[in-house]
Amino acid sequence: xxxVNHPTGSTAHDGxxxxxxxxxxxxxxxxxxxxxxxxxxDGHRRRDFxxxxxxxxxxxxxxxxxxxxxxxxxPSADVLALASxxxxxxxxxxxxAIKTVWRKQPVFIRNLTPQEIxxxxxVDVGSLRDPQTLAERTKEGKQNWLVTMAVCTHLGCVPxxxxxxxxxxxxxxxxxxxxxxxYDEAARIRKGPAPKNLEVPExxxxxxxxxxxx
Amino acid sequence: MFVRIxxxxxxxxxxxxxxxxxxxxxxxYVTTPAEExxxxxxxxHPRTFDVSSNGxxxxxxxxxxxxxxxxxxxxCAGCHSLNYVAFRDLAALGYDEAEVKAIAxxxxxxxxxxxxxxxxxxxxxxxxxxRFPSPYANEVAARxxxxxxxxxxxxxxxxxxxxxxxxxxxxLTGYRNPATFRNEKGxxxxxxxxxxxxxxxxxxxxxxxxxxxxxxxxxxxxTYADGTKSTVDQMAKDVSAFLIWTxxxxxxxxxxxxxxxxxxxxxxxxxxxxxxxxxxxxQKAKPVAYTGTMKxxxxxxxxxxxxxxxxxx
Amino acid sequence: xxxxxxxxxxxxxxLMKWVDQRLPxxxxxxxxxxxxxxxxRNLSHMYNWGALSGFALIVQIITxxxxxxxxxxxxxxxxxxxxxxxxxxxxxxxxxxLHMNGASFFFMVVYLHTFRGLYYGSYKAPREIVWMLGLVxxxxxxxxxxxxxxxxxxxxxxWGAKVITGLFSAIPLIGPTLQEWLLGGFAPDQAALNRxxxxxxxxxxxxxxxxxxxxxxxHIPGSSNPTGVExxxxxxxxxxxxxxxxxxxxxxxxxxxVFFAVVSFLPNYFGHVDNYIPANPLSTPSHIVPEWYxxxxxxxxxxxxxxxxxxxxxxxxxxxxxxxxxxxxxxxxDSSPVRSGAYRPLFKMFFWILIADIALLGFVGGLPxxxxxxxxxxxxxxxxxxxxxxxxPLIPKFEKPLPLPSSISEAVLKxxxxxxxxxxxxxxxxxxxxxx
Numbered sequence: 001x002x003x004v005n006h007p008t009g010s011t012a013h014d015g016x017x018x019x020x021x022x023x024x025x026x027x028x029x030x031x032x033x034x035x036x037x038x039x040x041x042d043g044h045r046r047r048d049f050x051x052x053x054x055x056x057x058x059x060x061x062x063x064x065x066x067x068x069x070x071x072x073x074x075p076s077a078d079v080l081a082l083a084s085x086x087x088x089x090x091x092x093x094x095x096x097a098i099k100t101v102w103r104k105q106p107v108f109i110r111n112l113t114p115q116e117i118x119x120x121x122x123v124d125v126g127s128l129r130d131p132q133t134l135a136e137r138t139k140e141g142k143q144n145w146l147v148t149m150a151v152c153t154h155l156g157c158v159p160x161x162x163x164x165x166x167x168x169x170x171x172x173x174x175x176x177x178x179x180x181x182x183y184d185e186a187a188r189i190r191k192g193p194a195p196k197n198l199e200v201p202e203x204x205x206x207x208x209x210x211x212x213x214x
Numbered sequence: 215m216f217v218r219i220x221x222x223x224x225x226x227x228x229x230x231x232x233x234x235x236x237x238x239x240x241x242x243y244v245t246t247p248a249e250e251x252x253x254x255x256x257x258x259h260p261r262t263f264d265v266s267s268n269g270x271x272x273x274x275x276x277x278x279x280x281x282x283x284x285x286x287x288x289x290c291a292g293c294h295s296l297n298y299v300a301f302r303d304l305a306a307l308g309y310d311e312a313e314v315k316a317i318a319x320x321x322x323x324x325x326x327x328x329x330x331x332x333x334x335x336x337x338x339x340x341x342x343x344x345r346f347p348s349p350y351a352n353e354v355a356a357r358x359x360x361x362x363x364x365x366x367x368x369x370x371x372x373x374x375x376x377x378x379x380x381x382x383x384x385x386l387t388g389y390r391n392p393a394t395f396r397n398e399k400g401x402x403x404x405x406x407x408x409x410x411x412x413x414x415x416x417x418x419x420x421x422x423x424x425x426x427x428x429x430x431x432x433x434x435x436x437t438y439a440d441g442t443k444s445t446v447d448q449m450a451k452d453v454s455a456f457l458i459w460t461x462x463x464x465x466x467x468x469x470x471x472x473x474x475x476x477x478x479x480x481x482x483x484x485x486x487x488x489x490x491x492x493x494x495x496x497q498k499a500k501p502v503a504y505t506g507t508m509k510x511x512x513x514x515x516x517x518x519x520x521x522x523x524x525x526x527x
Numbered sequence: 528x529x530x531x532x533x534x535x536x537x538x539x540x541x542l543m544k545w546v547d548q549r550l551p552x553x554x555x556x557x558x559x560x561x562x563x564x565x566x567x568r569n570l571s572h573m574y575n576w577g578a579l580s581g582f583a584l585i586v587q588i589i590t591x592x593x594x595x596x597x598x599x600x601x602x603x604x605x606x607x608x609x610x611x612x613x614x615x616x617x618x619x620x621x622x623x624x625l626h627m628n629g630a631s632f633f634f635m636v637v638y639l640h641t642f643r644g645l646y647y648g649s650y651k652a653p654r655e656i657v658w659m660l661g662l663v664x665x666x667x668x669x670x671x672x673x674x675x676x677x678x679x680x681x682x683x684x685x686w687g688a689k690v691i692t693g694l695f696s697a698i699p700l701i702g703p704t705l706q707e708w709l710l711g712g713f714a715p716d717q718a719a720l721n722r723x724x725x726x727x728x729x730x731x732x733x734x735x736x737x738x739x740x741x742x743x744x745x746h747i748p749g750s751s752n753p754t755g756v757e758x759x760x761x762x763x764x765x766x767x768x769x770x771x772x773x774x775x776x777x778x779x780x781x782x783x784x785v786f787f788a789v790v791s792f793l794p795n796y797f798g799h800v801d802n803y804i805p806a807n808p809l810s811t812p813s814h815i816v817p818e819w820y821x822x823x824x825x826x827x828x829x830x831x832x833x834x835x836x837x838x839x840x841x842x843x844x845x846x847x848x849x850x851x852x853x854x855x856x857x858x859x860x861d862s863s864p865v866r867s868g869a870y871r872p873l874f875k876m877f878f879w880i881l882i883a884d885i886a887l888l889g890f891v892g893g894l895p896x897x898x899x900x901x902x903x904x905x906x907x908x909x910x911x912x913x914x915x916x917x918x919x920p921l922i923p924k925f926e927k928p929l930p931l932p933s934s935i936s937e938a939v940l941k942x943x944x945x946x947x948x949x950x951x952x953x954x955x956x957x958x959x960x961x962x963x
Binding site for chain 2: 568607610613614620621624765769770773774776777779780781783784787788790791792794795800801803804813830831832833835839842846849853856859860862898899901902905906908909912913915916917920
């Protein structure tokens, strides 16, 4: 069987069979020869429109099908349910800190002594890398309660200084052992590679002794 | 050829053994009279009841779910766990955040915990994030408290039983007096089918005698918060509806997604059909040979044509 | 690949040209499912099942991968993680219902695809390897489907795993050791679940690989067609695209409508209530049944009830495996020179008896092993083996096939007397010769 050459380069058939189409539409879809002249106008466009519409539905359907495949990776309902945590702070003495967990990440809750508050307030805010006052980082009237993420803003290690006897760094706050970032009493970055102060999560006092984080 | 001969003998072997099995089976079937399963004649098929979540358009009736939850809380929760449902899920029943929190913190059973000071096992009040705590610490405790019967977890009970909610509803309202119950033939229960010690006759239960004492016994057993009259029938329906929800809280999403998909796919398929006809428009002259030769009247013409061409058919 | 008149790939854009010169992937696709694959022009809708099977495989792989993000393969946590998917994971319920019903629909279209091949003699020369690769896919699907059903770790999962691995204990001498090896223990537990999960994840990709071979092998002789007469010339074929892409596209729409109707309104129809009860090694369900797509084979397994030289249990296992293995020999069991069942009156009659027989096997396979169902399964099993191993090889001796068209596009009523050989037996040397 010889190869059949089609001048249009589109799909068509050898004229060997009497009913095989001899006319070929440019877009590759062969059309009935007898209809071609009459259908050259509206009929063609209507038919093309249906093909385009069908393909559009295929495209939209595929796009819609992708949505659940992507959305399933978002936090699920049980994970979101843990998005807020209530913590009893009644037993944290001044000068002490605890480490608690919120959203599977450690959080420092620190009860500052008046001396520490004074030391923190004495710092010239303008000279800081990430300028913030202690008041901006605590709740009004409860300035002794410093709640921060225990996640170094450099590369996410957990800094030391949250428990008794740990290295509090050169500024009597927290010290990250990974790359040597030092945080002060108000958990502000003072020295080392970290770009920001330890993040203060959203939190509120439910009562004098209970805070809700998140 | 070898394949066919080999296959013939392999075939004979399998056919022979199955037919041999069949013959012994038939002989046994004919010679041993079929035992009538007496228990089966006393068993009842669950009665159906209408619930708004039924059918492809079904949605939950929130008020009914809340009533059903109340029945679960006051009647069932003492023995039956609800392991796969969390308090936070109750928001879907129409409770707001504060109500969910109150329900969780006032729940009659506490969640196992560890005392932060001593490390000893302790309990704490549930939070909305917790799942419903089990009434028993473990299966052994559950069995020992219930005459060696295990109260099943109820979260999936509707999916895990034939006839689902109809079965639950029928079972709850199906306790009968074994002395007076008659089957369709009017027979009374034979002595060996009477409930034993600690068992209760219920013709909807698979073996007729269930360890669970009738849980819903009297009208007004639960005082509904919404003022609905709490008849036994109503309470059974409400708690069954609630258990449909616990088994599949996403039922409404499923129905909604289903209809969206049906409508979209119907249009897409119609367009697909039109596009298909479109593409094939010039190919309507389907080969006649395919169907043509199948018709007897065409066969002769076909043979004749072949003969004329000097071909032997 | 198959025919000289196949349209050669001509890149439409400079980019595609650039790619094609370096990696002829566009050329491959064009020649496989594009305008470059000439397909017999007379394919019926029964020829849509193949494309739908491929689609179903892809649905299973995609939904399976995302479910694996959330599933925990642990005997303690598996059931719980499935319920978490159903309740807490975003659209998890949809993904899981798609996956579990997708398995049923996958088997449905594959079975229909297989029956089409049986009826139209698609297994005959020169397509034996296409047929055998298809059977390999079916076997792999069965293994995958079985292991997937174990993963939720419900009652039916556990007891299904126990019963099916128990089949291997029927093998003389090594049986019990083999069963323990398969399970990594004495009963299905953590070890079995973990390996089943690993294999359930792996096998679909192997299926995909075999699928590529299946399609490759198909493209050497080209697709079969309802007349069974091989393609003679360009007038017999149409390019795959747009003709059969359009046809498959429409079929896909219908398939998805039915699929989504089941997923949305009867999602547990193909499942079993006992699988919503967590696995309990101390309590057997009153009636253990596999998924519906195993019912015919399960019926064959249970049909052997007498010890005859070999123990009944071993006969059952042999019979069940033989029921599939014998299909590999089908191209040589059926020696009729006529390919399509449409032109074989006797074959056609037995084919429909076989379909009824398999339907009966499926029906009794899903029922408890009680009389009279066991007797029915024995009768049906006997016919199943008799059909393939005894009747099918003998049919050609007694059958006078109907006259075949000399070509796909021949117009019989016009009395065309082309010089082609009669009765579909192509002259030696032409493509698609059927050797008796």
